[in-house]
Every structure is written in C-alpha cells, then in structure tokens.
Amino acid sequence: MERDKVGEKAEVILEIVGEEKFIEMCKIYGGGSVYLPTYTSVVREKRNSEIVKRYNGFNEGRLASEYRMSKTHVRRILKEYGVRG
Structure with a gap:
C-alpha cells in the first residue's frame, strides 16, 4: 500500500x-x-476501573496515596461506579 496516498x-x-x-x-x-x-x-477510565476493582471497603487511604489523589476523590469515583463505601 502506498502510504503517501x-x-x-x-x-x-x-x-x-x-x-x-x-x-x-x-x-x-x-x-x-x-x-x-x-x-x-481513556487513561482516566482505566485508572478508575482499577480503583474500583482494588477497593476492599477499608483501603481508601492507600488507594488515594497510590493514585496521588484525595480520599474524597476516591470516594467520588466509587460512588460514580455505584460502590458503597
């Protein structure tokens, strides 16, 4: 295939x-x-999905630290995905 075409x-x-x-x-x-x-x-969706999968009910602080965001932001992501904290 002629790439320039x-x-x-x-x-x-x-x-x-x-x-x-x-x-x-x-x-x-x-x-x-x-x-x-x-x-x-795209990266944000992947990150948020990972946070939701890794959440165990007790690790908001650890996730916030690992993803360099506040615990409030982690809670907001969990809420957006319908996860109860």
Missing part, C-alpha cells in the same frame, strides 16, 4: 495498526467519521 492522518493510523488492520478499518468506517476519545479520558 492515504492522507496524512490516516498514514499515522496505518503506521500504528499495520496494513491488514488498516484495510479492515477502511471496510468498516471508510468514508465516514469516527470519534476517538482523548488519551486523558
């Missing part, structure tokens, strides 16, 4: 996912628009 932004995606996956993406999304979340929001 796919467009500048698509060329970056091609480099990241490889030619086979790029062609598959073109079959599915070709000609349309696809929303990609920001890196920050």
